[in-house]
Amino acid sequence: xxxxxxxxxxxxxxxxxxxxxxxxxxxxxxxxxxxxxxxxxxxxxxxxxxxxxxxxxxxxxxxxxxxxxxxxxxxxxxxxxxxxxxxxxxxxxxxxxxxxxxxxxxxxxxxxxxxxxxxxxxxxxxxxxxxxxxxxxxxxxxxxxxxxxxxxxxxxxxxxxxxxxxxxxxxxxxxxxxxxxxxxxxxxxxxxxxxxxxxxxxxxxxxxxxxxxxxxxxxxxxxxxxxxxxxxxxxxxxxxxxxxxxxxxxxxxxxxxxxxxxxxxxxxxxxxxxxxxxxxxxxxxxxxxxxxxxxxxxxxxxxxxxxxxxxxxxxxxxxxxxxxxxxxxxxxxxxxxxxxxxxxxxxxxxxxxxxxxxxxxxxxxxxxxxxxxxxxxxxxxxxxxxxxxxxxxxxxxxxxxxxxxxxxxxxxxxxxxxxxxxxxxxxxxxxxxxxxxxxxxxxxxxxxxxxxxxxxxxxxxxxxxxxxxxxxxxxxxxxxxxxxxxxxxxxxxxxxxxxxxxxxxxxxxxxxxxxxxxxxxxxxxxxxxxxxxxxxxxxxxxxxxxxxxxxxxxxxxxxxxxxxxxxxxxxxxxxxxxxxxxx
Amino acid sequence: xxxxxxxxxxxxxxxxxxxxxxxxxxxxxxxxxxxxxxxxxxxxxxxxxxxxxxxxxxxxxxxxxxxxxxxxxxxxxxxxxxxxxxxxxxxxxxxxxxxxxxxxxxxxxxxxxxxxxxxxxxxxxxxxxxxxxxxxxxxxxxxxxxxxxxxxxxxxxxxxxxxxxxxxxxxxxxxxxxxxxxxxxxxxxxxxxxxxxxxxxxxxxxxxxxxxxxxxxxxxxxxxxxxxxxxxxxxxxxxxxxxxxxxxxxxxxxxxxxxxxxxxxxxxxxxxxxxxxxxxxxxxxxxxxxxxxxxxxxxxxxxxxxxxxxxxxxxxxxxxxxxxxxxx
Numbered sequence: 005x006x007x008x009x010x011x012x013x014x015x016x017x018x019x020x021x022x023x024x025x026x027x028x029x030x031x032x033x034x035x036x037x038x039x040x041x042x043x044x045x046x047x048x049x050x051x052x053x054x055x056x057x058x059x060x061x062x063x064x065x066x067x068x069x070x071x072x073x074x075x076x077x078x079x080x081x082x083x084x085x086x087x088x089x090x091x092x093x094x095x096x097x098x099x100x101x102x103x104x105x106x107x108x109x110x111x112x113x114x115x116x117x118x119x120x121x122x123x124x125x126x127x128x129x130x131x132x133x134x135x136x137x138x139x140x141x142x143x144x145x146x147x148x149x150x151x152x153x154x155x156x157x158x159x160x161x162x163x164x165x166x167x168x169x170x171x172x173x174x175x176x177x178x179x180x181x182x183x184x185x186x187x188x189x190x191x192x193x194x195x196x197x198x199x200x201x202x203x204x205x206x207x208x209x210x211x212x213x214x215x216x217x218x219x220x221x222x223x224x225x226x227x228x229x230x231x232x233x234x235x236x237x238x239x240x241x242x243x244x245x246x247x248x249x250x251x252x253x254x255x256x257x258x259x260x261x262x263x264x265x266x267x268x269x270x271x272x273x274x275x276x277x278x279x280x281x282x283x284x285x286x287x288x289x290x291x292x293x294x295x296x297x298x299x300x301x302x303x304x305x306x307x308x309x310x311x312x313x314x315x316x317x318x319x320x321x322x323x324x325x326x327x328x329x330x331x332x333x334x335x336x337x338x339x340x341x342x343x344x345x346x347x348x349x350x351x352x353x354x355x356x357x358x359x360x361x362x363x364x365x366x367x368x369x370x371x372x373x374x375x376x377x378x379x380x381x382x383x384x385x386x387x388x389x390x391x392x393x394x395x396x397x398x399x400x401x402x403x404x405x406x407x408x409x410x411x412x413x414x415x416x417x418x419x420x421x422x423x424x425x426x427x428x429x430x431x432x433x434x435x436x437x438x439x440x441x442x443x444x445x446x447x448x449x450x451x452x453x454x455x456x457x458x459x460x461x462x463x464x465x466x467x468x469x470x471x472x473x474x475x476x477x478x479x480x481x482x483x484x485x486x487x488x489x490x491x492x493x494x495x496x497x498x499x500x501x502x503x504x505x506x507x508x509x510x511x512x513x514x515x516x517x518x519x520x521x522x523x524x525x526x527x528x529x530x531x532x533x534x535x536x537x538x539x540x541x542x543x544x545x546x547x548x549x550x551x552x553x554x555x556x557x558x559x560x561x562x563x564x565x566x567x568x569x570x571x572x573x574x575x576x577x578x579x580x581x582x583x584x585x586x587x
Numbered sequence: 588x589x590x591x592x593x594x595x596x597x598x599x600x601x602x603x604x605x606x607x608x609x610x611x612x613x614x615x616x617x618x619x620x621x622x623x624x625x626x627x628x629x630x631x632x633x634x635x636x637x638x639x640x641x642x643x644x645x646x647x648x649x650x651x652x653x654x655x656x657x658x659x660x661x662x663x664x665x666x667x668x669x670x671x672x673x674x675x676x677x678x679x680x681x682x683x684x685x686x687x688x689x690x691x692x693x694x695x696x697x698x699x700x701x702x703x704x705x706x707x708x709x710x711x712x713x714x715x716x717x718x719x720x721x722x723x724x725x726x727x728x729x730x731x732x733x734x735x736x737x738x739x740x741x742x743x744x745x746x747x748x749x750x751x752x753x754x755x756x757x758x759x760x761x762x763x764x765x766x767x768x769x770x771x772x773x774x775x776x777x778x779x780x781x782x783x784x785x786x787x788x789x790x791x792x793x794x795x796x797x798x799x800x801x802x803x804x805x806x807x808x809x810x811x812x813x814x815x816x817x818x819x820x821x822x823x824x825x826x827x828x829x830x831x832x833x834x835x836x837x838x839x840x841x842x843x844x845x846x847x848x849x850x851x852x853x854x855x856x857x858x859x860x861x862x863x864x865x866x867x868x869x870x871x872x873x874x875x876x877x878x879x880x881x882x883x884x885x886x887x888x889x890x891x892x893x894x895x896x897x898x899x900x901x902x903x904x905x906x907x908x909x910x911x912x913x914x915x
Contacts (some may be wrong), residue, residue, distance in 0.1 A: 068683070157635040158666040160624045164632075166711075181666040231684040250683045250690070251873065252865045280767065282873060283863040286749070287765065290757050297764040456618055505628075579613020 040552035041321045046569045054567035065301035066285045074218035074233035075153030076161035081303045083133035087582045089239040096574035104572045122207040126242030129198040135263040136239035143194040145222030153219040155179030208525045213485035242272035254279040273585030303578035305558030325412035326577030329382045330482035335510035335550045340475040347411035349548035353392040355404035355444035364432035373553030378541045380555040382573040385488030385537025391545045404444040416445025419475035422463045424451030465504040477509045488537020510549040588897040597891045616642045674792025678881040685884040698866035699797045702851040708790035717801025739795025748788045762843035785862045842909035853890025
C-alpha cells in the first residue's frame with residue numbers, strides 16, 4: 005500500500021472538507037463496505053454502512069473510567085469514546101485494516117506541518133468550530149488543554165509526552181494552576197486565533213501521534229475546575245455530556261453548536277448515547293447477545309463464559325476476532341551468562357514450543373496469534389518474517405541442540421525466568437516455556453513476583469536481574485500509538501534503560517538500533533520510517549534477545565442492529581465508536 | 588455512647604488495616620500512590636500524588652486529619668480552585684476525587700430498596716412457611732418445605748441470581764432490556780418491577796433460614812406447658828397459635844432479623860454485584876479493589892451506623908413482642 009499517495013489525497017480532502025462529510029469519515033471508496041454480517045466482517049470492511057440518524061446508542065462496561073476528562077485519561081477505550089465530545093487536532097481514520105492506522109485532520113485543517121528539522125510543528129485550526137457553550141474554539145484553548153494535562157500536579161492520569169518533548173520554560177513550567185502568568189508554556193505559541201505552534205527539544209517525526217491524543221482537545225480556561233472538570237466537560241464534538249454519575253452512568257445528547265460542515269470525521273448518528281458503569285461482565289455479554297445493549301465500552305472482548313456461546317452458534321457471524329497491538333513475549337538478558345553468547349540465546353529461540361505457550365495463554369482467541377516478530381501486524385512497520393522457524397511452531401530441538409553446541413553448552417545450562425505470579429496466564433506460559441526448554445536440556449528455575457512490584461523492583465531493575473542471574477523475563481507490551489517508534493523505542497532503545505521501572509527488560513543496547521531510532525525521528529517520509537522500524541525489528545530478532553510469543557487477539561461482539569461497525573487497528577483492535585449508528 | 592465508641596474503634600481498625608497491613612507486607616507509600624496515577628507513573632507524578640493525599644504523614648496525623656474533617660469540614664483543592672466540604676465531611680475519594688458522604692447518600696437508596704423489599708418477602712414467606720411446617724410436622728408439605736429451605740441456605744446468591752437471570756431475563760425475556768435499577772421517585776412501578784428478581788433471589792436465601800428457625804422455635808414452644816394449658820382451657824386453636832405460641836417464638840426471630848437487615852443495609856455485596864445494582868455493596872467492593880481508603884472508610888462507618896441502629900430497633904421491638912421486658 006502506498007501511504008504517501010493516500011496521505012496526499014487526505015490532505016486534498018481536508019482542503020475541500022467543508023460540507024463534505026465523506027472525507028475521512030467514510031471509507032467506502034477504499035476500505036470496502038459490506039452489509040452481510042459474517043465472522044470477522046468488521047475486521048476487513050465497514051459493516052452496515054449507513055447515514056440513518058436517531059435512536060439511543062447504549063454502552064456498558066464492567067468498570068468505570070479512570071476519568072472521562074480528555075486531559076486526565078489513559079485507556080484506549082476512553083480515547084476512542086472521548087471523540088464523541090472532544091475533538092483533537094488530528095485523529096485516526098474510520099476505516100478497516102491498515103487504512104485505519106492513518107491519521108487525518110480533525111480540529112486542525114491539515115496534519116501538522118514540520119519545520120526546523122522536525123523540531124517545530126504547526127497546526128492551523130478550522131475556523132468557526134464551537135464549544136457546546138457556543139463560544140468559538142481557538143488555538144489558546146488547545147494550548148491551555150496541553151498545559152493543564154501535562155504540567156499540573158492534579159491531572160496525573162494521562163501520559164506526559166508533551167512535557168517530555170516540548171521545550172520547558174526557564175526554571176521549569178509548573179502548569180496553569182500554579183503559574184498564572186499569561187504566557188504559560190512558552191514553547192507553545194499561538195501567533196493568531198487559529199494557529200498553534202509546538203517547539204520541541206528534539207526532532208520528532210511522529211509528533212502527529214501526540215496531536216491525536218485527547219490532551220489536545222480544547223478546554224476553555226474559564227470553565228476548567230481541575231479534577232472536577234470531568235463532571236462538566238465543555239464539549240467540542242457532536243455530543244455533550246448531560247450527566248456523568250461517577251461509578252454509575254453517563255448520558256450524552258447532541259451538542260447544538262456542533263456543525264457537521266466543520267467536521268469531516270464524524271457522522272453523529274444516534275440522538276443520544278448512554279453508558280451504564282460497573283456492570284457484571286457476564287450480564288453485559290448476555291445483554292449484547294439478547295439485544296438489550298449495543299456495545300461493551302471497555303472493548304476487552306467477551307468474557308470467558310460467553311466465548312463458547314458466541315463462537316459455537318449463530319452468534320458467531322456477529323463477532324470479530326480483532327487483533328490487538330499488544331505482544332506477549334519473553335526477553336533474554338545478554339548480560340547474564342551464558343546468554344552473553346548469542347548462540348545460547350538462539351538455542352532458546354528454537355527450543356520454545358509456541359503452540360503450547362499459546363494454549364497456556366488461553367488458545368488462539370484469548371491467547372492470541374503465534375508471533376515471530378517484535379512488531380504486531382497492526383503496528384506501522386510490521387513485516388512478516390520468522391528467523392527461527394520450526395514445524396508447526398512447536399519448536400525445533402535439533403536446531404536448538406546445534407546452537408547449544410555452538411555456544412559451548414552441548415548438555416544445556418541452568419537459568420532463571422521471572423514472571424508476574426498474580427497473572428494466571430503468564431504463570432501458565434512460564435511453566436510451558438520451562439517444559440519446552442527442559443527438553444533441550446535448559447533447566448529453568450521459575451521466579452514469580454507480584455505485578456505491582458514487577459517493574460519497580462524485579463524485572464524492571466536491570467541490577468536485580470544481573471545480580472540474581474535471572475536470564476529471562478516474561479513481558480507484555482502495547483504502545484500508545486501504533487507506529488514502530490511508539491511500540492519499539494521503550495523496549496529496544498538502549499538509552500531508555502532505567503535503573504528502576506525499566507521496560508527494556510532485555511537491556512538491549514545496540515548502537516545500530518539506537519542510531520536507527522535517531523534516524524527515524526528525523527525522517528519526514530512515513531514510508532521510509534516504516535522501513536526503519538522493520539529494520540529494527542529484524543536486527544532485534546537477529547540479536548535473539550526478544551522471544552515473541554503471541555500477538556493479542558480479542559473476541560469482540562457487535563449486535564446486528566449496529567451500523568458503520570469497523571474494527572480500528574489504530575486502537576489495537578476495538579470498534580471505532582465515533583460513527584456507530586442504529587438500523 | 589457505646590455507639591460512638593464503636594464508630595471510633597471501627598474507623599481506627601479500618602485505617603490500620605488499610606495503611607499498616609500492606610506496610611507490614613512490604614508495600615511502600617510509593618506503590619500505593621502509583622496506583623492512583625495513570626498507566627505510566629513517573630517519579631514526579633508519584634511524589635505529587637503522595638503530597639496531595641498526605642500519604643507520607645504518620646498514621647496518627649492522617650487519622651487526625653480524617654477525624655478533624657468529620658467535625659470541622661475539609662478543604663479540597665481541585666487544581667484551579669479550592670472547594671470546602673462542610674462538616675460532617677468524610678473526605679474525598681483517592682480514586683475519583685468525589686466527596687465521600689454525597690456518594691454514600693447517593694448509593695444508599697439502592698441498597699435500602701433492595702434490603703427492605705427482600706426482607707419483607709423473606710419475613711412473610713419464611714415465617715409463614717415455618718409456622719405451617721411446624722403445625723404439619725412430618726407431612727409431605729413439611730418435608731418439601733424443609734428440603735427447599737435447605738437448598739436455599741446452601742445455594743449462594745451468585746448462583747441463584749445467575750440462574751434466575753438466565754431463565755427469566757434471557758430465556759423468557761420477562762425483562763426484555765435486562766434488569767437495571769431505576770429510581771423510585773421517577774417511576775415506582777418500574778422500580779419495583781426491576782427489583783423483583785434481586786428481591787426474590789436475596790429473599791430465597793434468608794427465607795430458608797427463617798423458615799427453619801421459625802419451625803424449630805414453634806415446635807419448641809408448642810411443647811411448652813402453657814400451650815397445653817391454653818388448649819385445655821378451651822381456647823380456639825387460632826388464639827393458641829397466633830397469640831401464645833407465635834409470640835413466644837418470635838423473639839429470636841426479631842433479634843436475627845434486626846441484625847440481618849442492619850448488615851444488608853451496609854451493602855448486599857453479592858446480590859448487588861450479580862444484578863449490577865449501584866448500591867453500597869458494589870461501591871464497597873469497587874473501592875476495596877481500587878484501594879480507595881476514604882470510600883471504604885465511609886461505607887464501613889455507614890454500615891456500622893446501620894447495625895447499631897438496627898440493634899436499637901430490635902431492643903425496642905422486644906418490648907412489643909415480649910411483655911416481660913417492658914419494664915426492664
